[in-house]
Amino acid sequence: MGIYDLLGFSAETKLTSDAPREGCTCYVVGAVLILWFLVWKYRDSLEINNFRDRYVFVTGCDSGFGNLLCRNLDRKGFRVLAGCLTEKGADDLKRVTGPYLKTVQLDVTSQDSMQKAMEWTKKEVGNHGLWGLVNNAGRALPMGPTEWMRVEDFHGVLNVNMNGVIGMTMTFLPLIKRGRGRLVNVASVLGRVAANGGGYCISKFAVESFSDCLRRDIDYFGVKVCIIEPGFFKTAVTSLEPLERELHRLWNQLTPEVKASYGDKYLDKYIKIQRLIMNAVCDSDLSKVTDCMEHALTAAYPRTRYSAGWDAKFLWIPLSYMPSWVVDVGLKLVMPRPSHSV
Ligand SMILES: NC(=O)c1ccc[n+]([C@@H]2O[C@H](COP(=O)([O-])OP(=O)(O)OC[C@H]3O[C@@H](n4cnc5c(N)ncnc54)[C@H](OP(=O)(O)O)[C@@H]3O)[C@@H](O)[C@H]2O)c1
Numbered sequence: 001m002g003i004y005d006l007l008g009f010s011a012e013t014k015l016t017s018d019a020p021r022e023g024c025t026c027y028v029v030g031a032v033l034i035l036w037f038l039v040w041k042y043r044d045s046l047e048i049n050n051f052r053d054r055y056v057f058v059t060g061c062d063s064g065f066g067n068l069l070c071r072n073l074d075r076k077g078f079r080v081l082a083g084c085l086t087e088k089g090a091d092d093l094k095r096v097t098g099p100y101l102k103t104v105q106l107d108v109t110s111q112d113s114m115q116k117a118m119e120w121t122k123k124e125v126g127n128h129g130l131w132g133l134v135n136n137a138g139r140a141l142p143m144g145p146t147e148w149m150r151v152e153d154f155h156g157v158l159n160v161n162m163n164g165v166i167g168m169t170m171t172f173l174p175l176i177k178r179g180r181g182r183l184v185n186v187a188s189v190l191g192r193v194a195a196n197g198g199g200y201c202i203s204k205f206a207v208e209s210f211s212d213c214l215r216r217d218i219d220y221f222g223v224k225v226c227i228i229e230p231g232f233f234k235t236a237v238t239s240l241e242p243l244e245r246e247l248h249r250l251w252n253q254l255t256p257e258v259k260a261s262y263g264d265k266y267l268d269k270y271i272k273i274q275r276l277i278m279n280a281v282c283d284s285d286l287s288k289v290t291d292c293m294e295h296a297l298t299a300a301y302p303r304t305r306y307s308a309g310w311d312a313k314f315l316w317i318p319l320s321y322m323p324s325w326v327v328d329v330g331l332k333l334v335m336p337r338p339s340h341s342v
């Protein structure tokens with residue numbers, strides 16, 4: 001017995017009275033969703049002004065996303081302070097940019113180097129404070145099966161990608177707070193789905209959680225924290241030759257017992273599959289990432305998270321919301337099996 005029977009209505013009464021009301025509700029929900037989207041789109045397109053008065057510090061500008069971002073921001077009229085790891089990287093960048101872009105030597109694994117860069121920045125920005133700090137510097141190697149790593153292999157990556165981001169942020173935060181500016185931290189889809197052994201995924205998960213904590217704490221002071229989550233792009237980080245060289249190095253440092261458990265063919269199969277995946281997914285259009293970074297720096301209302309690239313939007317981010325077993329099974333199907341697995 002349904003609710004209509006209890007209330008004394010017949011089946012006909014129920015049908016005739018409910019059908020138009022349900023249709024009407026659908027229209028109202030649809031209209032509200034479209035209106036909400038249009039308002040969001042409009043709000044998302046609003047920009048700040050006076051780029052020429054705003055200073056942005058970017059780390060890791062020798063190559064890749066950082067290098068392209070500096071050139072784009074320079075063209076837009078920002079005052080760019082570019083942290084380069086090498087002198088050559090700084091000279092090359094200066095050659096292709098205008099007089100407002102300045103470079104400084106910066107190694108994000110050295111507190112001394114970060115402190116010196118901050119003192120230099122403080123003089124450059126004066127009373128303006130810093131509008132943006134883009135924590136972009138990063139390295140990925142070594143990547144491979146977790147069992148093949150030594151503890152120092154993790155540390156090398158964590159020192160740049162995790163400690164470097166925390167160190168730069170804490171050193172520069174007073175300048176950003178004064179400028180009521182923005183922090184743009186470059187994480188990765190591998191900070192949402194842990195698909196690789198080594199320090200890389202760990203470091204990017206750390207960037208995600210560090211950024212979330214900081215955003216909630218610092219919002220009171222008008223400082224925004226944005227996270228960029230690129231998919232796979234063709235840069236030095238995804239270059240096959242060093243990736244494969246590192247896999248050989250890791251393999252060579254294994255004990256005969258561990259090697260035997262994987263089998264003679266395992267390394268070759270692993271490299272072949274990695275090559276196939278990288279060639280299939282790596283996007284050469286780096287502007288998909290730098291557009292997100294630029295939005296984070298120029299939008300009146302920057303987003304909290306930016307997923308850059310089709311693979312990020314349609315594969316990795318949806319996967320990150322799925323149960324762990326889905327990723328476990330997916331990777332098991334794709335990656336080679338050790339010869340002595342149980
Ligand atoms: N490419 C991708 O598919 C991808 C995907 C997701 C996230 N990301 C992230 O995006 C960021 C930029 O990487 P990219 O792809 O543009 O690769 P990239 O061209 O290798 O850029 C990384 C930059 O960081 C610099 N760097 C390395 N160690 C440093 C240190 N200790 N101090 C200061 N700078 C240092 C590198 O300098 P040298 O060139 O002189 O070594 C390089 O200029 C990284 O955080 C990376 O993890 C990349």
